[in-house]
Amino acid sequence: MDVMQYLMNGFATALQWHNLLFAFVGVLIGTAVGVLPGIGPMSGVALLIPVTTSLTGGLSPEEAATSAIILLAGVYYGAMYGGSTTSILLNTPGESSSVVTTLDGYQMARQGRAGAALSISAIGSFFAGILTLIALVLLAQPLSAVAISFGPAEYFSLMLLGLAAVSGLAGKSMTKALIMTVFGLLLATVGIDNVSGVARFTYDQPTLYSGFEFLTIAVGLFALGEVFKSIRERDYTGGTVSKVGRILPTRQDMKDSAVPIVRGSFLGFFIGILPGAGATLASFFSYILEKKLSKHPEKFGKGAIEGVAAPESANNAASGGAMIPLLTLGIPGSGTTAILMGALIMYNVQPGPLLFEEHPGVAWGLIASMFVGNLMLLVLNMPLVKVFAKLIQTPSKYLLPIIVAISVFGVYAVQVQLFDLLLLVGCGVAGYFLSKHEFPLAPLVLGLVLGPMIENNMRRALTSSNGDFLVFVQNPISAVFLVIALLWLLIPMLLRLRGKNTVVEEA
Numbered sequence: 001m002d003v004m005q006y007l008m009n010g011f012a013t014a015l016q017w018h019n020l021l022f023a024f025v026g027v028l029i030g031t032a033v034g035v036l037p038g039i040g041p042m043s044g045v046a047l048l049i050p051v052t053t054s055l056t057g058g059l060s061p062e063e064a065a066t067s068a069i070i071l072l073a074g075v076y077y078g079a080m081y082g083g084s085t086t087s088i089l090l091n092t093p094g095e096s097s098s099v100v101t102t103l104d105g106y107q108m109a110r111q112g113r114a115g116a117a118l119s120i121s122a123i124g125s126f127f128a129g130i131l132t133l134i135a136l137v138l139l140a141q142p143l144s145a146v147a148i149s150f151g152p153a154e155y156f157s158l159m160l161l162g163l164a165a166v167s168g169l170a171g172k173s174m175t176k177a178l179i180m181t182v183f184g185l186l187l188a189t190v191g192i193d194n195v196s197g198v199a200r201f202t203y204d205q206p207t208l209y210s211g212f213e214f215l216t217i218a219v220g221l222f223a224l225g226e227v228f229k230s231i232r233e234r235d236y237t238g239g240t241v242s243k244v245g246r247i248l249p250t251r252q253d254m255k256d257s258a259v260p261i262v263r264g265s266f267l268g269f270f271i272g273i274l275p276g277a278g279a280t281l282a283s284f285f286s287y288i289l290e291k292k293l294s295k296h297p298e299k300f301g302k303g304a305i306e307g308v309a310a311p312e313s314a315n316n317a318a319s320g321g322a323m324i325p326l327l328t329l330g331i332p333g334s335g336t337t338a339i340l341m342g343a344l345i346m347y348n349v350q351p352g353p354l355l356f357e358e359h360p361g362v363a364w365g366l367i368a369s370m371f372v373g374n375l376m377l378l379v380l381n382m383p384l385v386k387v388f389a390k391l392i393q394t395p396s397k398y399l400l401p402i403i404v405a406i407s408v409f410g411v412y413a414v415q416v417q418l419f420d421l422l423l424l425v426g427c428g429v430a431g432y433f434l435s436k437h438e439f440p441l442a443p444l445v446l447g448l449v450l451g452p453m454i455e456n457n458m459r460r461a462l463t464s465s466n467g468d469f470l471v472f473v474q475n476p477i478s479a480v481f482l483v484i485a486l487l488w489l490l491i492p493m494l495l496r497l498r499g500k501n502t503v504v505e506e507a
Contacts (some may be wrong), residue, residue: 006356007137010364014372019070019365022055023373026071030078031380034098035086041079041336042442043222045072047406049215049343065347066362070369072343073323076336077129077370080279080316081377084121088114088308098315100287104300104307116249117308120257122381123249124313128265129374132320135269136367140328141356150353152460153471155330157481159454162331163446164485174492176439184447185454187212194452195459207419214342214448216411220424221441223407225431227400232432249305257309260290268314272321279315279322279334286314320370326351327363330453335442338449345449 013019033044052071056064083098088105101121108117150158163181190201191211202208249257267289268282290310291300300307325331330352332338341351349359356363411424434441465471473479 003137003141006141006360006364007368009360010366010368011371013066013361013365014070014368018059019067019369020372022067022071023074023369024376026074027078027081027373027377027380030075030080031082031377033075034079034082034084041076042218042339042445043226044075044079045336045339045343046215046218047223047403048072048075049218049339049346050409050411051406052343053346061348062359062361065344065349065359066365068347069340069344069349069362069366070373072340073366073370074373076340077316077319077373078377080319081122081125081381083315084125084308084312085118088117088121098283098312100283100311101308103287104302104304107301107303108305108308111303113303113305116253116305119249119382120253120261120305120309121312122378124257124261124264124309125316125381126374126378127261128268128313128317129320129377130371131265132269132272132317132323133367133370133374136320136324136327136370139324140363140367150477151475152457152464153475153478154481156454156457156461157472157478157485158329158331159450159457161481161485161488162325163443163450163454164488173438174489177443178489180434180439180441181443181447184444185451186447187217187444188448188451189455194456207417212423212448213411213415213420215346216420216423217427217448218339218342218445219407219411220427221431221434221444223403224424224428225435225441227403227407228428228432229435230396230400253305256305260286260306260310261313263289263293264310264313265317268317269321271314272318273324279318282314282318283311286310323370327355327366328353330355332446332449335445338442338445342445342449 014023029048030041030044033041048071049068052068055071056067059067084101084105087098087101088109105117105121108114188211190208192199192202192209199209264286267286268279271282271285272279287300287307287310290306291297294300294304294306296304319336322332322334322337326337326341330341330350332341344351344362349355349362407424407428408421411420431441461471462469471478472482
């Protein structure tokens with residue numbers, strides 16, 4: 001069966017009435033999550049995982065997994081659309097990938113061009129989303145075919161590369177990122193060992209035999225951590241919302257934005273494929289590139305529409321690009337895709353090279369639904385710009401209790417254990433203090449998700465080589481992955497050391 005036939009089957013799945021509803025709900029909630037400052041796509045996806053289990057209760061396991069991932073993916077790329085709204089209207093980024101949009105978007109709003117900025121953001125996001133989906137359709141099977149030839153040694157090294165990439169790029173301090181990665185790996189070891197059957201770090205507590213519930217830790221760290229931050233630091237949304245005015249961009253706006261949208265889309269896609277690079281890095285790079293290539297770089301920071309078009313296209317393209325390593329290699333490239341991966345595993349669907357063979361309905365149904373979801377987002381975002389702008393003014397006294405209620409009920413419904421609620425609160429407190437001291441949370445989530453897989457592949461590789469650790473460097477592909485992972489960690493360290501030495505010499 002060729003790619004087009006698989007894609008048509010995917011559309012047949014995506015266009016079922018319940019999947020259309022899931023896609024619509026996902027992108028609608030995702031847009032709201034992006035609009036509301038502080039929640040972000042990671043928290044939004046983590047919060048909705050327990051909701052999907054109840055919504056898909058009457059479906060078969062395969063259909064339930066497809067519908068759930070359609071909804072959660074909708075939240076993911078919908079949040080990328082919505083994140084620009086607060087950046088443009090309030091000078092407050094909805095999530096980190098929209099930080100760059102504030103530089104010119106807010107200035108456009110102050111000049112009475114908020115509608116044009118929001119529309120160009122939506123058009124750029126739509127173009128980037130469709131471009132990355134076409135690339136995903138073309139690259140999914142070739143990459144899966146290559147990945148099927150991988151053995152346990154290659155997978156072990158590839159997953160280490162994924163951890164190294166995220167650890168090297170998450171947060172301001174690489175040391176803190178590495179600490180969080182190791183902590184995530186340590187949490188993943190708690191429970192009954194699958195190979196030997198020995199209880200590890202359980203302290204004879206039966207509740208720990210199954211290990212820590214991924215959902216509880218994710219919701220606690222991200223969602224509840226943000227709630228505690230808002231309460232403790234009184235970090236409430238303030239400021240005056242700029243008037244939206246004219247919604248449609250002018251012909252000159254479209255002319256100025258066309259090339260930056262295309263450039264930002266391609267750049268964002270290639271950055272998104274790299275594990276750990278993420279949408280934030282893509283938006284920064286695209287903004288810097290546009291400023292370098294512009295004939296009038298002095299306009300940037302003063303309301304240049306190119307400064308909105310390029311980063312908004314790039315961050316959406318990066319979010320689509322991050323789905324490629326997740327689906328084809330089983331390697332989450334960001335914190336949000338790690339949570340999506342955890343959700344798929346909860347539904348007994350293992351992302352990776354065998355996904356397109358063992359669960360073609362899930363894989364192609366998701367890809368087709370993303371085409372539909374992007375079209376829904378364009379239709380939603382253009383006429384409803386003024387409506388979503390009102391969400392910015394939601395008082396924290398209403399918003400925070402809703403987040404707490406969803407967190408508590410969602411986590412308790414998974415295993416119906418009081419321990420999970422105590423762990424949820426503990427992770428919320430830890431999430432607040434870790435964020436306050438600039439410890440990135442994404443590497444911890446990746447460590448928790450990838451830990452068991454890294455351990456299993458390492459054991460399988462060592463079993464096949466009779467305990468010889470050289471198997472990881474004797475295999476050429478595995479050795480290349482390990483070298484890249486090592487360079488990914490060493491190069492930033494060397495650059496920082498070189499920078500410090502230069503400063504000392506100048507002093």
